[in-house]
Amino acid sequence: MTLAPAPLEQSASSEQAARAEWWRDAVVYQVYPRSFADSDGDGMGDLPGVTARLPYLRDLGVDALWLSPFYTSPQNDAGYDVADYTDVDPRFGTLADADTLIGQAHALGLKVIVDLVPNHSSSDHVLFQQALAAAPGSPERDMYVFREGRGEHGELPPNNWTSIFHGPAWTRVTEADGTPGQWYLHIFDTTQPDWNWENPAVHEMFQGVLRFWLDRGADGFRVDVAHGMVKPEGLPDATVNAEGLIDIPEGEVPVYFDNDGVLDIYREWRPIVDSYEGDRMMVLEAWIPEHRLPLYIGREEAHQSFNFGFLQARWGVETMRAAIEKPLALADAVDAPTTWVLSNHDVIRHASRYGFAPDHAFGEGLARDEVPDAALGLARARAATLLMLALPGAAYLYQGEELGLPEVRDIPDELREDPSHHRAGVPGRDGCRVPLPWEQHAPAFGFSATGESWLPQPAEFGPLAADAQSGREGSTLEMYRRALALRSELGLGRPGEGVAFLEGLPAGVLGVRRGEVTVLVNTSEETVALPSALAGAEVLVGSGERPAPAGELPADTAVWLRTA
Template identity: 60%
Template structure:
């Protein structure tokens, strides 16, 4: 892998165990290609991030998670990495990264970098070397190459399917022109899986970690953190057709959640511990239970793991209370915070998802021909209430760019504009994730709504987003942006992330009612208004009707 000179680490931020920043932080996910375009090519970039750090400081976030910006052919929007230690020219340069990092730190905003260790791009020098070297070579041993089944090896090594649709194996043509071995790619054909039983792979990623830690990053979000190790023998497996694409719905999947992954993250934990300050690892691990997810955040492993069970919970008071209880118990039992999340770049935005009449499997997306479109007003109302609930809970929370504007999923994207591999590999059967990745609206009347001075945008923006642009919401006390700014300020001032949740019973079966510090939080998930108890309103996700809490509304009382 290509490496270049590094810069000195940032100053130490010594803390006592239990008070590290990542335990309570609100972390803002930036999908760089859709955040802000400084060059005019229609693709967001690192200078665009730097230009809007003041906006994020005003919003009140503690850290930024940057989705991939490393060198890549962009077959999967950067999640196919060709060089882990450089910036793709689409997004800028290493100098641009260093400036962005310094400017963020100057505002007390930390930076978390996305790391993709399950697979590389097929353009990575290691994979190109593997193709040239042939079967049995050390170069091929870095990836999951296997001989095929059948009389002439014409069948794939097993029946596994790709997350993006179609088979998870591709056969290569050897140097002499004959059909050869097969390589595993749990995602696109352009994303061959590494073989993590190979010590050379493990050492290379230690080098990658140190490269970015030396530059001063505060941590890593680890992509497909549950997928690096495959079950010995690579047995056949057929997933449920109703399940999500990343495996969170089923137990005992031979390529998800294998015990060997924990050894890898204990090793990474030791690497981060060698650096001053509180560097953190966050797992993207889609697992069937909170109990299993908590195994990723034991004291000597990762520091955070996204609470996807919470994200996928229905808008139901009993279900939500159960998930919150189980999360606080399971994560607390291993000394970790719960890491709450409602949206990201892989799921339908919760301003649309919570307005859908039926579940949509993770990764499938929604589009013009989806049966059962979301109710926009209901979805936004519930999204604001859900966010107010989430941000009142103890622990850390991630918010996805644009949710502070109340952005819905972009449903009516033209077929010829779509770029998600899922769309192509399923022949349009699944829309994929483009709808949650459309570039942000910054200004209501500028070119590309302020995303790009030229008006270019790698995905088309819905015309109705003009009313949701940041400048249209600034100063409007009823806007979703103002709601988020108020919630983050109050969350920080009242120490809610480090607080303790105590349920308050008696409000009825359709109401979540709890105390955290000096706040009494109520979420009305029922269909009838609820009379509020005594207290001063600090936050309300919707206008109140006197002292009545309307349906699908959250209030914070002091």
């Protein structure tokens, strides 16, 4: 067995800076508030429910929590349709509850990141309502993207753009006099009109939103649709293919995403965030071509951006290695940390995603009613998690993945809330948003004392409840706790000695060396023998539910080893 060159090492000065900047190697736990814990029995999670469960997060071993939106909202897109960026929706509590949550988290040593949604607002936002009431060309209309329609009477949309949630990206309004009027842009749902970032007033407003939450103690922001705010000049039509459908080449994004103007927004925000004590930060949800990543992060732009290539990587040595090597090199070039993630509220949970046939990128088969192999999916998910937690940089966990929760497939259509389901009839994202199971034998599995739950929880959640797994050797929860404790103790998230990939391993085995720790992942279908050089190494943690026989690595498992 030989070591490959390790060009991904970082300097000692970079490591020293990483120790001061907590976000460089933090483990952040995403809390989806409506599905985390319900304190008042109405079947929807809330901020006091999150506060009550903060000790669980501390004991899990994470460094911070990221709260998905809890702002005033009609909830047409689960809070990503914001009607007031500086208040709390009554469903979730009050501003005082938010202050209490932040204060209690800080008392437990946890940072708090809040979601920022700058691409669009809710159509209920007072500024959009004012825009509807105002005339074309008015300052009120200029806060959003309004345009005249095409055609003889303006009856056609301004261009051919389509919504991420399916259907057209434009809706025509009825003017105050009752006549058909202008069209407004909504890259997402019709109830989510896009802000006009060519207007300085929009910039000023969001600077105020940043300061509002920073003043209340927020430690950072996760920026939603971080590649979307600035649209191309002139709003040109998208290219279409021979069938007349919008053509997006593989690895590229729609014409309305990833325009360079968004970078100026981050350069505008960075000094504001950096002016506060405590190393406040921004992490971007930017689904962009990989080579564009360095433009979004660095000392003048955002602090981090999610590495979605790792999330999308298929199970296998070559694909997973590429999803590690390339982002590390790109981020290192601008002295920024790589940010790893395997699940979130927008994608199929990785405990199910890895159970699909290998020709599915990340679970498209679910839309065709194909059933994933649950046992295989969980085994691979646990192994992928151990690989991720050994890598340098920040790691983001999605609530419930530490319990091994699967995607919930059989939600009745009438109970689904995702707008992509309502607009296109696809299953949508509700399957990864089902409320958490805390207690195996309690009503609603401990999510709500009344037994209410805004989405139905399947019976299979019972044995996966936190209390059923806590203290049980081999459980997914205990594997996460053990790995997170070791990650902290051994400093695996820090740049350290960088990443070295091992060569000469059995077919299907990915090997990574991180200082004194060697990580092996067996992506093959067969048990393999450990290399002789590692046969006597200390097993720190393994992903299998049972310890592997000495000197062996079963199929679809991972292990952390330490040599004497």
